[in-house]
Amino acid sequence: MKPYLFSTSSHPDTIHINPLEISFLKPSIQFSQYDYLILTSKxxxxxxxxxxxxxxxxxxALCISKATAQSFKEARGDILEVGSGYGDNLSGIISSYPKDTKWLYLRAKEVASDFAEVTRDCGYCIDESIVYKSSCSLNIRTIKIIQKAILIFTSPSSVKCFLKYHKLNEDYKVIVIGKTTAKxxxxxxxxIVATEPSIESCLKIIDSL
Incomplete structure (x- = not known):
């Protein structure tokens, strides 16, 4: 039986349930005021x-992960650096640049990491612009899950939406893409936390179950 994948990205070896409905926003942005962008999602x-x-x-752009960096490349973007997949680790990268470097963080309305605030409190110049928001999808409300299923969650939002409509039964095996999602x-x-923040890494775990 294929595992259930709760993610905005699909994979052919899973039963994919997109847990979120994304609404894009378009605030006014003067890109010329900034040196670099910060991107933490596709x-x-x-x-x-x-x-x-x-x-x-x-x-x-400073990208949170390889997947986000690849998405930006496909959109004809130029990569500055790629993080390890966790927002909290971006502070270390940003702090390696001069404090007067001007960063623009393009983010969701709700975020799991406060790295921007923490780094800003240390004297770095980071502006934030909310460019999208998410809500729980109809798909996650209506999904029926079999007994002894394997569930893969790729974000805190996917967990939040699942728990809004379902319970995690004792016979489920739960795999998460990273520590932030686990929390x-x-x-x-x-x-079980994947060794790397990717869907492929989550799927590799199944072979050892």
Missing amino acids: QAVKALSQYNYNDYNTKQ ALPTDIKP
Whole structure:
């Protein structure tokens, strides 16, 4: 039986349930005021497509993960650096640049990491612009899950939406893409955390179950 994948990205070896409905916003942004962009999701990359490409095409981006970096490359973007997949680790990268470097963080309305605030409190220049918001999808409300299923969650939001409509049964095997997603689970649930923040890494775990 294929595992259930709760993610905005699909995979052919899973039963894919998109847990979120994304609404893109378009706040006014003066890209010329910034040295670099910060991107922490594929949705942030998609939100950029609402703007004139020539307004931001010279801006390199600090991307949270390889997947986000690949998405930005496909959108004709130039990569500055790629993080390890966790928002909290971006502070270390940002702090390696001069404090007067001006960063623009393109983000969701709700975020799991406060790295921008923490780094800003240390004297670095980071502005934030909310370019999309999410809500729980109809798909996650109506999904029927079999007994002894394997569930893969790829974000805290996917966990939150699942728990809004379902319970995690004791016979489920739960795999999460990273530590931040694991923290969104109830404390009595002991998930298996992927060694790398990717769907492929989550799927490799199944072979050892």
